[in-house]
Amino acid sequence: MTPAVGRGPPGSELRARRGRCGTQAARAVVADVVAKDAARSPKRPAQGSRRLEAAGGWAVLALVTLLSFATRFHRLDEPAHICWDETHFGKMGSYYINRTFFFDVHPPLGKMLIGLAGYLSGYDGTFLFQKPGDKYEHHSYMGMRGFCAFLGSWLVPFAYLTVLELSKSLPAALLTAALLTFDTGCLTLSQYILLDPILLFFIMAAVLSMVKYHSCADRPFSARWWCWLTLTGISLAGALGVKFVGLFVILQVGLNTISDLWRLFGDLSLSLVTLAKHLMARIVCLIALPLALYTATFAVHFMVLTQSGPGDGFFSSAFQARLSGNNLHNASVPEHLAYGSVITVKNLRMASGYLHSHRHLYPEGIGAHQQQVTTYLHKDYNNLWIVKKHNTNSDPLDPSFPVEFVRHGDIIRLEHKETSRNLHSHYHEAPLTRKHYQVTGYGINGTGDSNDFWRIEVVNRKFGNRIKVLRSQIRLIHQVTGCVLGSSGKVLPKWGWEQLEVTCTPYLKETLNSVWNVEDHFNPKLPNISLDVLKPSFPEILLESHMVMLRGNNGLKPKDNDFTSKPWHWPINYQGLRFSGINDTDFRVYLLGNPVVWWLNLVSIAVYLLLGSVLILAVQRGVCLPAEVQGLSQVLLQGGGQALLGWALHYFPFFLMGRILYFHHYFPAVLFSSMLTGILWDSLLRLCAWRLASCCSSSLARSIHVGGILSLLLGTAYSFYLFHPLAYGMVGPLAQNPLSPMAGLRWLESWDF
């Protein structure tokens, strides 16, 4: 492939250096010397030696890949029980195999792939994945773990290639590869049935292909260029399809693309037509293609999951009608609401549930001591209500009466079917939302008082209209206080069975909290019609599932007095995550970064920022740098800048997030941080070597560079030897115990392995 001219040290020298390095770093030095000599001579290297270089390059890549695979697949089957979040993602994989509908806060691609891997490897989806620690026994789980480890193993070669492309320096790439191979954290995270290895795979793939297509910038619209551009788009779709964290890498690619386009736009030799072609190519490959693929994963998701399952209640009535096994599937109900109908009422806010009551009273001291009214996500007999006229208690189902439809603006009474109490509200403050009024069940056998009267209104309709089941959005307005029935979405304490609070809000602003629809509808006097008409279109269900996911994500809030992981903990490796086992007899796996690697990364970021600002300042002041330093500063500022941008984009947004955070959220950033470390130390050592070469002998300078890189490589490997039990599992006394083999390694008190 053609080298990028104009970035990094002069091209010919680079090519020589890159290609000729053997598997051993020592040999790389010799090669380096030769390369220098070759560069000095005006002749280009011979054809044969170039082929040799290419072969050498491939050999190193193969070695790196092999080592990565070896570490990831080593003792993959241990422990033979569920570890940490395998309980979720393994379970969701099983749902795909069983085609059962479920709800999760992440987009479906990752779980679909896990399910596919399980399916192909002969897992039948019968294992329950109940809780961490459950034994797999005869169930086949290695297919799913193997798939995750397979994707996780590619991270190292991808990072290696990316750094090679960014810095054009083999030692830098090797250092990055070593850091990632020997990081216990990346290793642990790749060995289990989790979304993270899949996510990391796509993130790295996107970055690699982006860097590759930038390196083809001098030959736009060549097959190679198109290929990498398309691959970038596909990887972006993959990253976003696994977790919303993929948005950060999209942002990174987007920023790069904008700056790239800006550069092209300033190039007056390009005609506007060419520019338009450039723009279109990027729009198609980086926006349209990922969007199409992302949508396609959802289409597959909805197509595969056709059975009703545990996720139904989170979705609207119309959505549920799609799922076979759900009572709304192919159901036929009377179309218009009439007096005497038995109904369930669902709140329109996503994941809020059905209006519910049960034979328990509000506790003493919380409003009036009357029956509780809540919203409840699951289907239950206690969700049934009877629509009655406000002023008569006669049974409207009496065949002698004609059918009378409920109309917009009617005053009605809702009687709870099981307990025969009326939906009631009064001037008492609600249990959790103090500014709202309490809603209770009141009265005996349907006889209550005027506080049981509600005016039913259809949103955006005129008076006199009938109320349609499922499709009419209704509001219930309390006659006496003028407030609106709504669900606050807050979880009641133990006495309310952790169902959601229902209040009557005096603020009449129209929000989804206070809008309801009628879902089930039973009325023997009315003809049933088929519900097929309300099958929602694909864009509608796509939108709805995203809303539900977002709300689910926002709902994951940390509780006050809990230990939670804070973003500032992460780079300093303050605290790990326990994957499996607590006691000394258990098989324990602890997700923790290799502290040597992580702290080196941390130091590197600081050093990089310092060095980078000095270089930028020097450039701005117009200081003349020697050619060698200029080349290195190019690599540092552009290649290192790319890595730093990636790290920042995958780290800082977490400070703004309100949801609960975990240690493993930092791992995308670790990848970039390790790439930065590789580039930085290689450049630093080269800089040192250059300084020394100018005053002392050049052989000493060279040995400094090689020695530095070698000691970093060996140091990382040795630290991995020390910490590998964290990932591969430990049995025996805990590290607090001086007898434990890990006793001396508990460098921070907050690590508990």
Added chain:
Amino acid sequence: MLGFLKQPLVVRADINLNVVALTGMGLLSRLWGLTYPRAVVFDEVYYGQYISLYMKRVFFLDGSGPPLGHMLLALGGYLGGFDGNFLWNRIGAEYSSNVPVWSLRLLPALAGAFSVPMAYQIVLELRFSHCAAMGAALLMLIENALITQSRLILLEALLIFFNLLSVLCYLKFSNLQQHSPFSLSWWFWLVLTGVACSCTVGIKYMGVFTYLLVLSVAAAHAWHLVGDQTLSNACVCCHLLARAVALLVIPALMYLLFFYIHLILLFRSGPHDQVMSSAFQASLEGGLARITRGQPLEVAYGSQVTLKSVFGKPVPCWLHSHQSTYPMIYENGRGSSHQQQVTCYPFKDVNNWWIVKDPGRHQLVVSNPPRPIRHGDTVQLVHGMTARLLNTHDVAAPLSPHAQEVSCYVDHNISMPAQNLWRLEIVNRDTDRDVWKTIMSEVRFVHVNTSAILKLSGAHLPDWGFRQLEVVGEKLSRGFHESTVWNVEEHRYGKSQEQRERELELHSPIQVDVNRNLSFMARFSELQWRMLTLRTDDSEHKYSSTPLEWVTLDTNIAYWLHPKSSAQIHLLGNVVIWASASLATVTYALLFLWYLLRRRRNACDLPEDDWLRWVLAGSLCCGGWAVNYLPFFLMEKTLFLYHYLPALTFQIILLPVVLQHVGDHLCRSQLQRSVFSALVVAWYSSACHVFSTLRPLTYGDTSLSPSELRALRWKDSWDILIRKY
């Protein structure tokens, strides 16, 4: 030497009558009938209570912003001789005669009035024409929402004033940069920029964004300076240093100064004491200080102590025990140890007393000399009233089953051996042999047998636990959390051997005397931290709105309604100005993008000078609008229309800039220019007309008939109050 005597003494004064006139009109519009209505209007009810507390010198904690804003409002009260005696409890309540309404409202009104000539100055300093500058000022003058907001005891007018001041000072400074760097006026404007920025931040946290905007513009200018190779390195260093001192150091110091004054002013204990740490409370006069004054400092074996949870969430509370035992079987069928309950109790109580006992000895009194307890020592904690030992064991806690139950050991259950040894860990120790100190030391109790840590779980126990808070032994302590940390609040050396005497001793109030002072920085950091983490219930409000509704003015706030007539005050903007300001912002953005793209293709439509002026105006005004508006989309608190006003002022300043640009550069012929000017005049008169139409709702001085009110309801979403007779 006396050379100056040879010259005649000359005083030359350039008076810009425009500025004078604008100031006059600004004062007139903001100060006219300031004491009307003589009743609490809207959020005055909120700020007023803090003014009263300042007057009474009582400590309070308000999470809504740093103290400068509150202090400035209180300054008005101080100048008017307010004694703080008014109950701020209801909007619309009539002010009693001791409330100096005029002087309380004066400062915000002055700030609002001076914003008018400042808008004029800013546009001038941006090097646009006098006409444009007059236009900006006149728009500020007739903006109804700004008038309403300035005439009441509210903070927005002050915030806007300092926002504009920071921008103005920076512009003055940067215009001096080319001709006379390091001159006296250069320094003056530079330092004033820093001071104004710190005031902006000091009034509301939102001010940080304006500060950051000024900083980034300054940084961009400084970056050009660095690239200027005609300057020597030393000169560049001096420039950078001067900016760093004035724009970073001075604001930081000023910010500390605000808190310093705040803490000096508020030295009495008050209603929010509970939220603060014991050490902080002890530094206030009255309250805890009175109780804890003169306590022995070092906790010794035999000390009687109360232990307060440092975390204090959900409520501050003390380690507590009482006669009742855990129920044998919980509601969900799990069993308990049936031992005596240990809880955390949010009120002072005699059952909060514990005695620190040496496990090796029997006596519960302090020996002479006292033997202080150090980090790492093992202790037992004896409950004062029941003489039981604090104990934890491998039984699931009532509400947090993953943690251990903590109880006071009662010896009727033989199957459970007592496990009552606790190792003391001082969290904020300097050395490993630190002594356990009253109030100052934050300690953890680590159970010796199970290494569980005594922790406040924060859950409320059911009725059997009297709704007190649950205390557990946390086994899986993942690192440090404040809920496991306790400190000694009340403390005395125990003297009584006998249980009965001891009970009497515990009931008696403690005396003895020493005063302990907390350093200012410690108090500042604690106060600042509590203010930032104070979580108020996200209460919805009838007039709350979302940021999207602000741009189109889809919402209003009813501030006040006359108790009898239908005179009312609303926060309602001048529709014409709001719409055209937003339009101007969009126009600016489009034009900017167009020029930028054209320049990249080497087609320069504007001369270099005009372009730089255009960019600077945009980065300050558009930037000012964006930084004061966009952050609200990320905020989870209750938002109101008045939050948009600071952003609006920046838009208003941008408006004449865009108009002038269109007139100068886009109107090609003289005819076009004349037509454009005529249009501008017509547009301004329509804005004036809207102002005068909405005037009754701005000042609230005329009572309109229901039909007139209905006619004013131009948008369905506006909530104008119409009395039903």
